[in-house]
Structure formats: C-alpha cells, structure tokens
Amino acid sequence: MGNIKVLLSWGLIILLLISCGNDSAPEMGYDAPEAAEMMAEQPYMSKAAIGREGEEAADAESSTIIPEQSGQQRMLIQRASLQGEIGEYDPWFSQLQELVRRQKGFIVNSVTRQTYEDARSGNITIRVPQDGFEAMLGALKISFSQIESEQISGDDVTEEFYDLSARLDNQRKAEQRLQEILRAAKNVKEILEVERELTRVRENIERMEGRKRYLQDQVSLSTIEVSWHEPYPIMSGTRGRGFWGTIARGFEQGLRGFADVLSGLIAFLIAGFPVYAFIIAAGWGLVRLYRRARGPKKAVKASATKDNK
Structure with missing residues (x-):
C-alpha cells in the first residue's frame, strides 16, 4: 500500500505539471508570431520612414537649449549713439578718420547736410572691432564741443549663438544619415522621399549658417552712430x-x-507777385473806366444847372 500511495502521488504531480505546461503553451505560441510579425514590419518602416524619423530626432535634439558652460565665450553685440556739436566740420572729420584708422575700423556711411544758416550737420555710422569700442567712444566724446545725447546698449546673444551651433551640428548629422539612406535606397519612391528630406535639411543648414555668420559679424564689430552739427551762427559763443x-x-x-x-x-x-500785379492792373483799369464814364455826366449836369439859372 505504501508503494501504491507513492506512485499515485508522483502521478498526480506529473499530471499537474503537464496541465500547467499546456496552459502556458498557447501564450508562448501567441507571442512568438506577434514578435515575428513586428520584426517583419520593422525593416519596411525603416526604409519608408527613416528619413522622417531621422529628421524628427534631429529636430527633437535641436529643440534642447544648451546651457552656457564656463568655457564658452560670451557673445555681446555692442551699439552706441552719440549726438552733439562739433567745431568746424572739415578738420573734425579728418581727425575722425584718423581715429577710425587707429582702431582698425571703417566708416559705413556718411551724410552731410547744409542748412540755411550755413551750419552743416550730418550722420556717420562707424564699425570698429569689439576690443576698440570703448576707446573709440571715448575719443569721439573728446572731439565734440558739446555732447547733447549719448546712448550705449548691448545685446547678449550667447545663448542663441551656442544653441544655433548645436542645432547646426544636429542638422549636419541628419544630412549624413540621409545621404547614407539615399545610397541604400532600392526604388524610385524611396529615393524621392529621401531627396525631399535632404533638400529641406540643407535649406535649414544654409539658413542657420547665415544667421551664425551674422551674429559673429555683429559681435566682432561694434556699431557707433554719430549725429553732429556745426555751431549755429547766432550767439554760438x-x-x-x-x-x-x-x-x-x-x-x-x-x-x-x-x-x-x-x-x-x-x-x-x-x-504771388504775378497775381497781385494782375489784380492791381485790373483794379486801376476799372477805376479809370469809371471816371471816364462819370466825366460826361458831370458836364451835362453842370450845363443844365447853368441853363436853369
């Protein structure tokens, strides 16, 4: 009896194990085809949509603002405007040209006006390197007889510049990935899709490069706007x-x-002299006609008065 009980116990254990195995088998059989189907769909999606996915990934990466690090150089656009009275224009302008030359800058434009009071005035735009901005501004102040208005402003574009650099790097990486996909394209449809995305990425790169060059130019060269005028003749001293x-x-x-x-x-x-002359001449003519018309009437009245007497 003891052996029979042992055998029955082992038989029940084996039946339980078999039933558990049968219950879990359908789940494994269901997951395996689904995984195979997903693996079969993945290569097709990578061919048809990898350009868009790569571009979206690049856009997602580029949307992240890069925090300023201690090793990054601060990018500051400096501008100034100065208005005031100078002495005589010709020697002052010669001195100004010499100052600009010393600071390795240049004059962008210069406008001179002559007023009815024989006092000239005008505007000058100067670009100088950033390290010579303060020296140039100080020399300009000394050259003025009287400063009437002064304004200094700065625009910090550090964050925009380095964020733009990161975006540009991501776009270039996306361009390289698209070029690799283009070389591996199998049909015309895939080639056209990849070329369309590649064109858009290259346009973004050109636009970002242009903006980056503009920021570098504005940072490296500061702008000074000068408005000047000579002393007015009346009580100028x-x-x-x-x-x-x-x-x-x-x-x-x-x-x-x-x-x-x-x-x-x-x-x-x-x-209005011609009009006034015409009016005066017409009035004088009318007066003369009136006097001539009244002359005979007065003579007739005078003779009639004499006859009555």
Missing part, C-alpha cells in the same frame, strides 16, 4: 548750460522763428 545760456538759447530760438516767418512771407509775396 554764448550757448552754455547755465541761466544765461538758457536765455541765450531762448532768444536765439525766437530770432530763428522770426526769420522763418519773415522768409516765408517774402517767399509768399514773390510767388
């Missing part, structure tokens, strides 16, 4: 900043306003 200087400027502005009104009136009279 007494125009200070104190009480009497304010009175002198007010008196000068009053004289300028009177001169403007007087010159406008003279111009109006000169421009």
